Amino acid sequence: MTGKQFTSVWLHEPRKATTPQGRSREEIVAAALELLDAEGLDGLSMRKLGAKLRAGATSLYWYVANKDELLELAYDDIWGELVTPDPEVIGWRDTVSVMAHSMRQVILRHPWSADLLGRLPALGPHSLAFTDRMSQAFRLAGFTGMDIDFANATLTGYVLGMTIPEVAWNNSMTSQVDQAQLRETVVRIAADYPGLRDRLAGNTDQDPRLVRELCFDFGLVSVLDGLEARLAK
Amino acid sequence: MTGKQFTSVWLHEPRKATTPQGRSREEIVAAALELLDAEGLDGLSMRKLGAKLRAGATSLYWYVANKDELLELAYDDIWGELVTPDPEVIGWRDTVSVMAHSMRQVILRHPWSADLLGRLPALGPHSLAFTDRMSQAFRLAGFTGMDIDFANATLTGYVLGMTIPEVAWNNSMTSQVDQAQLRETVVRIAADYPGLRDRLAGNTDQDPRLVRELCFDFGLVSVLDGLEARLAK
DNA sequence: ACCTGAACACCGTTCAAGT
């Protein structure tokens, strides 16, 4: 009885903007994005956003039902930044590979999006366009029926799962952190796990950004190899 | 100058519990877990938790520096529920496969954890023990050096990325939702994407829970095949 | 049609004060 209904910005029409006066959704979402990129998810409050638009905080509720809907709009927007090659031109494997790297970059560029992935369903037009384009590549590869969606979910799952904790890690670090001290504490924590400890110790001289790139590529190639192997059967 | 330092519960000793009087961290974390499981991430507030423990909200700050540290503690706890087979007994591939399924179940059982993955680094003992066990399996498989960690990251990345959006989806749904109406709206949204639309339409008769299981297995097998292929080279 | 301000019911956290 008390269960909330399923709701989403994408499930109902926006208020008609028949009159050219007043603000617009686009304007509001653009301002929200600026705030999110500059200050993170906690930096976006309805009051701050109102102030930025030189308006009362509560005036926003005329354009948007609540804050979650606003976040859904902002969230969909960033997927418009994705690079989506044409699989007919460069082939399916390069297409999805480029898309995977591009996805990772979008999330790293907008770290607040990592927090939203586990909270809001992605039903916006940019998300769908992206899914559609990736499906096209997998169909071209030779997948059929539900396997197209499965391959899709496998690859995007890999990218998200690899990138989300990377954001969490970046969040906790800043340039202010004493790297040497951090390393020392991590090693102390890992002391009980010999394998882990030894590999951490052997890593001292590596650039962490580079290591993460290598790791991402390693996994991406593995996932794609695994998917390709299915086609041969 | 203003950058926050890297901090984590795991990086400093807890306040010594030399005296047996007063509350304990364990007690507090256990109560927090109950609240989280029952009411989700938003259901946990310091005031509510204090009330549940028949204490003032602010008394908790004697045991824990802030709410994030409390969440780190709760978050690490759930990974203690993981099934971790012995790779020496059942082989590496079955081991990591069982662990992958177990991970997914833990997240689905504690949906609030999905929100935390992008926010807090996982440095607790349960997380480390889990990583260590999985590394052991991959070493047994034949991986060496950094490839052990890469294989690890690839598999756990896949599981997280597959499961986090599943939680987001579950969050938005309740038993109250009119499935027929939802389907109709989704199809309307997907109208512009023929491939997507057709596959959605063809899916009508499937149990969504079952489809997600199939999808997870499809991806898991693909990822493991891809990793296994590396060993042959 | 659009915007405002006041008000409600919350937050996390600090801190001086108590025992």
Added chain:
DNA sequence: ACCTGAACACCGTTCAAGT
């Protein structure tokens, strides 16, 4: 050593009232 209450600086959202 442990706990309290008051206080500060915030939240999202509703709603009657304005233009």
